[in-house]
Amino acid sequence: KILTSEVTFHKKVNVKHIGVNINKTYRRVNINKQNLFHNLIALGAALIVALSPFQIALGSIPITLQTLVIGLIATLYRPKEATLSVLLYLLLGAIGLPVFSGGNGGLHAFIGLTGGILLFFPLRALVTSLIANRKKSLIQIFIANFLGEVVLFIGGAISFIIFTHSPILTTLKLVVLPFVLPDLIKITLTTLFSLLLLKALQSRSYFKIEK
Numbered sequence: 001k002i003l004t005s006e007v008t009f010h011k012k013v014n015v016k017h018i019g020v021n022i023n024k025t026y027r028r029v030n031i032n033k034q035n036l037f038h039n040l041i042a043l044g045a046a047l048i049v050a051l052s053p054f055q056i057a058l059g060s061i062p063i064t065l066q067t068l069v070i071g072l073i074a075t076l077y078r079p080k081e082a083t084l085s086v087l088l089y090l091l092l093g094a095i096g097l098p099v100f101s102g103g104n105g106g107l108h109a110f111i112g113l114t115g116g117i118l119l120f121f122p123l124r125a126l127v128t129s130l131i132a133n134r135k136k137s138l139i140q141i142f143i144a145n146f147l148g149e150v151v152l153f154i155g156g157a158i159s160f161i162i163f164t165h166s167p168i169l170t171t172l173k174l175v176v177l178p179f180v181l182p183d184l185i186k187i188t189l190t191t192l193f194s195l196l197l198l199k200a201l202q203s204r205s206y207f208k209i210e211k
Contacts, residue, residue: 036206037081044073044085045092049099064101067152067183070121071145071190074128076197076207082129086122093118116159117152124148124155136198136209142191149183 051065074082089099098105100118110118125148132144153176160166160175201207 040077040081040206041084041088044077044081045088047073048086048089049092052099052101053103066101066121067124067149068186068190070125071128071148071187072194072197074125074148075132075141075144075190075194076201077129078133079126079129082125083122086125090118090121113160113163114156116155116157116162119159120152120155124151127151132194136195138191138195141194142187145187145190149187153179 047069048066051069054065070086073085077085093099093105093109094107096105100109101114109115128144128148130144131147132141157168157171157175160171161168164171166174198207198209202209
């Protein structure tokens, strides 16, 4: 009986010890996931900030590399991380940091001809990420980024119409048509860069290509 009691006691101790180790491991895994989550968002916002100053003047609205890097982030990241990266970038600009195109910052940047484009950045990232999220299909990634750019065209057209009171045809002529070819080039580059980065990041479980 004494031997049986000792065995039972040791089993209980071992089970308790195993349970404690499992809880500790689970907590470490959760902490690591949270750190990765926050790091990805911070990195995404930082990349957008780094490329935002670069722009090419064409027509009434400048072409910036913001949309190219947002497309990359949306293709590589999951929808939540992609959208929050863009929202963090917009928040940095909203509080006055000069992170927007041309070194602008502040709430006034959201008001004007390009305000609609800024406001539609998170939706652009969400749409692209939902469709292209870590896929290896070149066509699917291209379509995902194309539809994301359509979202920005809609945002830009809305703000242009509101502030200039222009008719739809004039808006299409000034805001949409001049940017179709440059944006197709950017979408193509985004697609190619995304595929290269996905292949290079396959050792990281987060970036594993989904079949």
